[in-house]
Amino acid sequence: MTSHVDAQIQARIAAATNKRQQQRQQRAELDANRQAGLAARKKAKLRRIYCGTCAKPQRRGTYLRCPLGCGAAVCRKNPHCGNTHLRQCDNRPEAA
Ligand SMILES: [Zn+2]
Numbered sequence: 181m182t183s184h185v186d187a188q189i190q191a192r193i194a195a196a197t198n199k200r201q202q203q204r205q206q207r208a209e210l211d212a213n214r215q216a217g218l219a220a221r222k223k224a225k226l227r228r229i230y231c232g233t234c235a236k237p238q239r240r241g242t243y244l245r246c247p248l249g250c251g252a253a254v255c256r257k258n259p260h261c262g263n264t265h266l267r268q269c270d271n272r273p274e275a276a
């Protein structure tokens with residue numbers, strides 16, 4: 181036999197369970213959003229281009245690719261960056 185008090189206790193337990201379930205779901209959603217944001221951020225960061233010599237961030241038109249084909253970007257404005265890179269480049273003829 182279920183008394184008045186038992187029913188109230190059951191209702192309270194149900195409410196607490198429900199609340200915990202909701203919180204768990206909310207946390208999962210927030211975590212998924214966070215993971216998506218981190219992935220996008222990392223992708224954007226990897227897409228950015230930096231000078232291979234001075235490591236300054238480059239924008240379109242401010243850099244050249246290594247003429248020896250190693251794929252490094254070097255400042256277009258600063259001839260020093262290109263020349264220094266050429267001496268260190270893994271693709272330079274005297275490195276082989
Ligand atoms: Zn540079």
Ligand SMILES: [Zn+2]
Pocket residue numbers: 246247248249250251252265266269270271
């Ligand atoms: Zn190079």
